[in-house]
Amino acid sequence: MTESKRVLSKKDITKLAFRSTLLQSSFNYERMQAGGWTWSMLPFLKKIHKDDDKKLSESMEDNMEFINTHPNLVGFLMGLLLSLEENKEDRNLIKGLKVALFAPLAGIGDAIFWFTLLPIVAGISASFAIQGSLIGPLIFLAVYIGVFALRVVWTHMGYDLGTSAVEKIKTSSQAISKSATILGSTVIGGLIAAYVHIEVLSTVKINKDHSVNLQADFFDKIFPSILPLGFTLLMFYFLKKKKASPVLLIAVTFIFAILMSALGVL
Amino acid sequence: MHDITLIQGILLVVLAIIVGLDAWLEGLFIFRPIIVSTLTGIILGDVTLGLVCGGLTELAFAGLTPAGGTQPPNPVLAGIMTPVLAYTAGVDEKTAIGLALPFSFLMQYILLFYYSSFSVFMVKADKYAKEANIKAFSRLNILMLAIVAATNGIVVFLCAYVAQSPMRHLVESMPEWLTHGFGVAGGILPAVGFALLLRVMMKKELIPFLIVGFVFASFIPYSNLLPVAVIGAAFAMYEYFNNQKNKTLAPAAPSTSSEGEDYSDGI
Known part of the structure; x- marks a missing residue:
């Protein structure tokens, strides 16, 4: 029964690993990597859902939600979620897992690739280059071709993990998807605190010796990240209750940011 | 002191387009100064100059990472302009790094602007996703990649070949509040994305x-x-x-x- 559901071949998964390079094609601050994330997986989503446009559109819409993860490791997540998608798992399970996993994966990737690997490789290869030796850039290139090739490994790993977990998931899929939703909600709460930055620069003068720094002395004393939460909820209110269009909200936010910067408030 | 020929200018544009796309996608990491400067050196006919500039610039840029969402000065422009300035102005490599920084900032501001303004395309992407329109969805992504590629090519052509000093003046005359404002917008805009997420969940x-x-x-x-x-x-x-x-x-x-x-x- 399960075997017949498999429509993706090993070759497809390898192809997916290479296509994961497109992750940041349409990078932007509102949805971050969502456009490229969906685009990378699109041929395989099509292969899974075939001519069922309703299913395909549901899947594309889910994938268009905010995501920001690490480009080198994203294949793992793509492989994992595609295996669930292939098995026509509950959409909430797929979404919940995605929201729960992308941010930790980004943190791990940044720690490994930006903060550890790059300084080491850059340091070694630069020391050769400064002496005028071509070995420098060649070492650098070799290491990063290796890192790129590892995408194939991560992607297969994710896919295989998903296919082996699928049997277990099936027996209690409702309970698992409910749990995944809870996990996702917790991480979204954390995401708001971690990704939205609003820092008030204004200070209020009380007398000539004393002034109150609004951010450090006022907002941070009440609750750190209260402004990011407030702004997010305000946007949520406009979207949900006022049916405001996201474009309008983006444009207003952008103009607001430039204006506040010009006034020296933010 | 050397001049850059048109052929060299065109080759630099091709280089900028390729590594500029790589930088946008964080794919093969050939956008790092150590690679870009070396290739620029080869185009200019002075490999050693490229290698030395690449090594020095890479060390200067190794700590400037986009991790955590902040956009550092652009490594592509630093990688290209450092050897170009050392070659055309005849200054030593270390001085060239400093002279190349305004160009690096220029590209950083342009990308920050794109990061904010590309948000608008997401409405189209949502629409195509709803219609399950694979062709239009792919075209939209390709359009954004094309804009990034073209921008890298044009900026490098202007900075390296056409108008070095006017471009530097442009960057230096940009008001602080505008450049800072791009950064502020980048910090707040994810709130809209999370609000959309909250609306669904x-x-x-x-x-x-x-x-x-x-x-x-x-x-x-x-x-x-x-x-x-x-x-x-x-x-x-x-x-x-x-x-x-x-x-x-x-x-x-x-x-x-x-x-x-x-x-x-x-x-």
């Missing part, structure tokens, strides 16, 4: 978990969200085991199934 039963995740991440600002995910996993396990226990106590209880319904269009 916000169920009152889930608010407690949202609050816990938020409070935890605000008070323990850690470099990644793994601890938050672990707390979320603890809640998820608690829910799962309770659910399993209830199931064995009262199989097919109507309350469980209706409760399940509530989550049917959660996140």
Whole structure:
């Protein structure tokens, strides 16, 4: 029964690993990597859902939600979620897992690739280059071709993990998807605190010796990240209750940011 | 002191387009100064100059990472302009790094502007996703890549070949509030993305978990969200085991199934 559901071949998964390079094609601050994330997986989503446009559109819409993860490791997540998608798992399970996993994966990737690997490789290869030796850039290139090739490994790993977990998931899929939703909600709460930055620069003068720094002395004393939460909820209110269009909200936010910067408030 | 020929200018444009796309996608990492400067040196006919500039610039840029969402000065422009300035102005490599910085900032501002303004394309992407229109969805992504590629090519052509000094003046005359404003916008815009996410998932039963995740991440600002995910996993396990226990106590209880319904269009 399960075997017949498999429509993706090993070759497809390898192809997916290479296509994961497109992750940041349409990078932007509102949805971050969502456009490229969906685009990378699109041929395989099509292969899974075939001519069922309703299913395909549901899947594309889910994938268009905010995501920001690490480009080198994203294949793992793509492989994992595609295996669930292939098995026509509950959409909430797929979404919940995605929201729960992308941010930790980004943190791990940044720690490994930006903060550890790059300084080491850059340091070694630069020391050769400064002496005028071509070995420098060649070492650098070799290491990063290796890192790129590892995408194939991560992607297969994710896919295989998903296919082996699928049997277990099936027996209690409702309970698992409910749990995944809870996990996702917790991480979204954390995401708001971690990704939205609003820092008030204004200070209020009380007398000539004393002034109150609004951010450090006022907002941070009440609750750190209260402004990011407030702004997010305000946007949520406009979207949900006022049916405001996201474009309008983006444009207003952008103009607001430039204006506040010009006034020296933010 | 040398001049850059038209052929060299064109080759630099081709280089800028390729490594500029790589920088945007963070693909092969050939956008790092150590590679870009070396290739620029080869185009200019002075490999050693390229290597030395590449090594020095790479060291200067190794600490400037885009991790955590802040956009550092652009490594592509630094990688190209450092050897170009050392070659055309005849200054030493270290001085060239400093002279190349305004060009690096220029590209950084342009990209910051794109990061904000590309948000507008997401409405189109949502529409194509809804229609399951694969062709249009792919075209939209290609359009954005094309804009980035063209911008890299044009900026490098202007900076390296056509108008070095006017471009430097342009950057130096940009007001602080405008460049700072791009950064501020970048910090706030994810709020719109999360609001969209909340619109789909916000169920009152889930608010407690949202609050816990938020409070935890605000008070323990850690470099990644793994601890938050672990707390979320603890809640998820608690829910799962309770659910399993209830199931064995009262199989097919109507309350469980209706409760399940509530989550049917959660996140």
